[in-house]
Structure formats: structure tokens, C-alpha cells
Amino acid sequence: MFSRIAYAFRETWESFRRNITLTAAAVLTSAVSLLLVGATFLIQRAFENLLVQWRGDVEMIIFVRSDASAEQIALVDSVLRASPTIIDVEKLRYLNKTESYEEAKRIFVGDPVTLSLLAPETIPTQFKVVPLSDDPTLVRSLSDQYRTLPGVEAVALAEDEFEVISTLSNFIRVVTLITSLVLLLVAVGLIWNTIHTAMFARRREIEVMKLVGATNWFIRVPFMLEGLLQGFIGGVVSCGGLWLLNSAWTNGVTGFKPGTGISSLVVPDSYLTSVMFILLAIGALVGAVGSAIAATRFLDV
Amino acid sequence: MIRLENVTKIYGTETVAVRDASFDIPKSQFVFLVGPSGSGKSTLLRLINRQEQPERGDVWVAGQNINELPASRVPHLRRSMGNVFQDYKLLLNKTVFENVAFALEVIGKPRHVIARQVPIVLDLVGLADKQDRFPNQLSGGEQQRVSIARAFVNRPLIMLADEPTGNLDPNTSEGIMGLLDEINQTGTTVVMATHDHRVVNAMRRRVIQLDRGVIVRDQERGVYE
Numbered sequence: 001m002f003s004r005i006a007y008a009f010r011e012t013w014e015s016f017r018r019n020i021t022l023t024a025a026a027v028l029t030s031a032v033s034l035l036l037v038g039a040t041f042l043i044q045r046a047f048e049n050l051l052v053q054w055r056g057d058v059e060m061i062i063f064v065r066s067d068a069s070a071e072q073i074a075l076v077d078s079v080l081r082a083s084p085t086i087i088d089v090e091k092l093r094y095l096n097k098t099e100s101y102e103e104a105k106r107i108f109v110g111d112p113v114t115l116s117l118l119a120p121e122t123i124p125t126q127f128k129v130v131p132l133s134d135d136p137t138l139v140r141s142l143s144d145q146y147r148t149l150p151g152v153e154a155v156a157l158a159e160d161e162f163e164v165i166s167t168l169s170n171f172i173r174v175v176t177l178i179t180s181l182v183l184l185l186v187a188v189g190l191i192w193n194t195i196h197t198a199m200f201a202r203r204r205e206i207e208v209m210k211l212v213g214a215t216n217w218f219i220r221v222p223f224m225l226e227g228l229l230q231g232f233i234g235g236v237v238s239c240g241g242l243w244l245l246n247s248a249w250t251n252g253v254t255g256f257k258p259g260t261g262i263s264s265l266v267v268p269d270s271y272l273t274s275v276m277f278i279l280l281a282i283g284a285l286v287g288a289v290g291s292a293i294a295a296t297r298f299l300d301v
Numbered sequence: 302m303i304r305l306e307n308v309t310k311i312y313g314t315e316t317v318a319v320r321d322a323s324f325d326i327p328k329s330q331f332v333f334l335v336g337p338s339g340s341g342k343s344t345l346l347r348l349i350n351r352q353e354q355p356e357r358g359d360v361w362v363a364g365q366n367i368n369e370l371p372a373s374r375v376p377h378l379r380r381s382m383g384n385v386f387q388d389y390k391l392l393l394n395k396t397v398f399e400n401v402a403f404a405l406e407v408i409g410k411p412r413h414v415i416a417r418q419v420p421i422v423l424d425l426v427g428l429a430d431k432q433d434r435f436p437n438q439l440s441g442g443e444q445q446r447v448s449i450a451r452a453f454v455n456r457p458l459i460m461l462a463d464e465p466t467g468n469l470d471p472n473t474s475e476g477i478m479g480l481l482d483e484i485n486q487t488g489t490t491v492v493m494a495t496h497d498h499r500v501v502n503a504m505r506r507r508v509i510q511l512d513r514g515v516i517v518r519d520q521e522r523g524v525y526e
């Protein structure tokens with residue numbers, strides 16, 4: 001058993017050295033495509049931060065003053081429930097102080113100054129409203145009405161604040177995702193090609209191996225390992241790139257004025273780490289799949 | 302040990318390489334397949350080690366119908382056979398020792414078995430003192446000896462040789478034939494395709510003669526004609 005493993009690794013390394021240019025090309029392509037995949041993840045998450053308070057078709061948020069009495073809150077609630085033809089009562093949600101503070105922590109992740117001004121005791125609570133009507137003027141006139149209720153601090157409409165960003169984020173997400181998928185396919189193709197070349201260079205050896213009774217798996221494994229390694233190294237390079245990109249972005253964002261909303265476009269380190277693990281896994285998988293296809297395809301000696 | 306029953310092999314749609322061939326080779330026999338180039342000798346060998354499969358008929362090896370063998374069992378079938386070729390098929394970047402060891406290495410034999418078996422078989426073929434040379438530092442006859450050592454190191458039941466003396470002068474050929482004879486004496490069945498009159502006539506073993514894919518003669522202790 002040990003001699004087989006040693007054999008596989010030795011062969012992998014030899015082949016790696018022999019095809020250094022092609023290998024480098026395959027590694028770089030997979031790195032670039034994986035970097036884009038990673039960027040897609042981060043962009044998506046960043047926009048999610050920005051849009052977190054509008055998640056689930058919420059079109060209107062009624063902020064209630066932190067010092068509002070229980071009666072005032074109950075009044076707002078009953079007024080909202082009084083128009084079931086315009087407001088989706090089923091989806092009406094009230095976030096108390098703790099919940100609102102949790103949400104704020106996500107929105108202001110890149111803006112510690114603003115976050116430090118907030119506290120669970122002083123934060124406004126909020127009603128999240130999903131309108132049934134598509135008519136923007138109706139929703140707007142409704143919001144003017146709610147603004148005058150006692151205890152209400154402000155009413156925010158999605159239309160005013162995040163419609164553009166939400167469309168933009170969808171667009172960017174689709175574009176980066178498609179580009180990264182195309183590049184991933186190119187990476188599979190390049191890995192496939194390097195493995196093909198490696199196998200062609202060693203066709204005589206493979207022929208002898210088959211004639212003396214080596215199993216197909218025995219012949220295939222070093223090539224698959226080679227492809228897997230190429231994908232994995234591509235993954236490592238892309239992780240480095242992603243980390244640099246994310247640090248630059250995080251540093252850049254702190255330069256913005258607090259409260260502009262841009263500061264929420266920062267992702268927590270824990271998320272970055274999990275994206276990196278995903279990239280390594282995708283890289284290894286892509287490499288193994290590309291080389292497995294090539295190895296199977298060219299094993300008919 | 303090897304039995305063919307009405308075997309027909311067609312390449313593409315037209316070319317009939319072997320037509321309705323039947324024979325039975327008992328264990329430990331030495332058999333020559335003779336005939337001009339393109340008469341189907343190599344195809345018969347390739348049918349026996351399942352590099353090819355026949356369109357019609359059955360090939361039996363060691364009591365097994367090898368055409369019904371699943372692809373995953375083919376490597377195990379091949380481990381019971383040694384193959385020798387006209388062009389040796391040695392790996393030029395490996396030494397004599399490594400070439401022979403390779404055959405054991407790739408079927409997963411442990412290192413200590415390799416270290417024990419390879420010198421024995423190199424001694425048998427008379428190359429014990431050249432185990433660290435590379436193939437292109439050897440003569441043609443020596444290279445063929447390495448290839449025979451590689452084919453025999455796993456002690457196969459059957460040895461298939463395709464024109465093993467095709468590239469060698471008469472004296473060297475004689476040495477190679479002596480070696481194959483020696484291997485045959487250990488109980489290994491030897492099937493050798495050749496169009497070398499001299500070696501066939503000198504050995505006086507069973508001769509199966511082919512002409513355009515058809516067996517036209519099967520004779521014990523035959524000559525080439």
C-alpha cells in the first residue's frame with residue numbers, strides 16, 4: 001500500500017516538473033476564475049449587508065422612537081393592520097430593540113463610529129411593511145399618513161433608498177457569476193489539456209503498464225492527483241488575491257464619511273475565511289474532474 | 302491453457318484479420334505462429350491478451366472465456382501473461398533494473414519482493430552485471446533480454462512473443478531462442494509469432510501457419526516451409 005502511494009506522489013511531481021509552462025497556465029487560469037468566484041461571493045454578501053433591512057420584499061420601514069410607550073407602538077400596529085387590502089398583514093414584522101440592534105451591527109460593520117453611537121437601549125425599533133399594492137403613489141401617500149402617528153420617528157421607503165442599489169447588485173452578481181463560470185470552464189479545459197499532454201508524453205509507459213496488468217486506477221491516479229494539485233494551487237493563489245482585494249476594499253471604505261451607506265459594504269473576516277475554503281474546494285474539485293475526464297478518455301491504449 | 306473456438310476478427314467493416322480460427326494449446330507447449338506479414342499472427346496474440354476482442358467465436362485462457370471477462374478483470378488476466386515485442390518497448394529513461402522492476406511496481410508488489418525478484422531474473426537472462434545501464438547503452442540482443450526479463454519477472458503462465466528476433470542477427474536470435482526455450486522448460490506456455498525460417502526450423506516445435514487470416518497448417522514438430 002505504502003509503495004503505491006509513494007509511487008503516485010513521485011509520478012505526480014515528475015509530471016508537474018516536466019510540463020511546467022502548461023501547468024503554470026492552468027494554475028493561473030484557475031486562480032483568476034476562482035478569484036472571480038470569490039469576488040462574486042463577497043460582493044453578494046456586501047450588498048446583502050446593505051439590503052438586509054429590506055429583505056423579503058419589504059418596501060417600507062416605520063422607525064419608532066426608542067422612548068415610545070407600549071400604547072403608541074400598539075397604535076401603530078393597529079393602524080397598519082387596519083388596511084389589510086394595501087398591506088400584507090401576514091408578512092408584517094416588528095423588530096424590538098435587541099433585534100434592531102443585531103441588524104444594525106450588520107449594516108454598520110465597516111463603520112464602527114456610527115455603530116458606537118448606537119446602543120440597544122437607544123436604538124429605534126421598527127415595523128417592516130410588505131405592501132400588497134404595486135402602486136407607488138398609494139404606498140407613498142400611506143407613508144405620509146404613518147409619519148404623523150405619535151411615537152413614529154421616520155418612515156423609509158425602499159424606492160427612495162435602495163431600489164438602484166438592489167438592481168445594481170443583481171446586475172453585478174449575474175455578470176461576475178457568468179464570467180467566473182466561463183473562466184472556470186476554461187480552467188477545466190486547460191487542466192484537461194495539460195493532463196492530455198502529460199499522458200501523451202508517457203504513452204509508451206502507459207502501454208507497458210497496461211500490458212503488465214496495472215489497473216486503470218493505478219495508471220489514472222497520478223494524473224488525477226496532478227490535476228487536483230493544479231486546481232488546488234490555483235485555489236491558494238486566488239485566496240491570496242481575494243485577501244489582498246478585500247483588505248484594500250475594507251481600508252478604502254473607512255475613508256468614506258460615516259452614514260453614507262457605503263461603509264456597510266464590508267464583509268466580516270469569518271465570511272472571508274469560509275469563502276476561501278470554498279475556493280480551495282472548488283479548485284481541487286475542478287482539477288480532479290478535468291483530469292479524471294482526460295485520464296479516462298486517453299486510457300484506451 | 303489457450304483455446305480458440307471459431308474466432309473471427311474484423312477490423313473496420315471490411316478487413317478480415319482472422320477468419321474462423323480454432324486451436325488448443327496445452328500447458329507448457331511451445332508454439333510458433335508463422336506466415337507472411339499481415340497474415341494475422343499479431344492479431345491472434347492480441348486476441349489472447351485481450352488487446353482485441355473477436356467479432357465471432359470465443360477465446361479461452363486458463364479455463365476462462367476472456368471475452369466475457371469484465372474490463373475490470375483484464376489487468377489480472379494480463380498479470381498471468383508476459384509480452385515480448387520486436388521493438389522491445391523498454392522505457393529509455395529507466396535503467397535495466399528499473400525497467401524490470403517497473404513491471405512489479407505497477408502491479409503493487411512491495412519493495413522487498415522487487416529487490417529479491419529482479420536480480421534473479423536478470424541473472425537468468427545473463428544481464429546481472431548490466432543492471433545499471435540504460436537501454437540505449439545496450440545492444441539489440443541485450444535489450445530484448447531485458448524485455449524478456451520484464452515479461453518473465455512475474456512468473457507468468459503464458460509468454461506471448463511477437464517477432465522477438467525480428468530486429469536481431471542470426472547469432473543473437475539463437476541466444477534469444479535459447480532463453481525462450483529455457484523459460485518454456487520452467488512450464489511456461491510460449492506462443493511466438495515469427496516469419497524467421499531459421500529459428501522455426503532449428504527448434505522443431507508445433508507450427509501453426511496462417512495465410513490471409515486463415516489457419517492453413519497446424520503441425521507438431523513442424524518446420525517453416
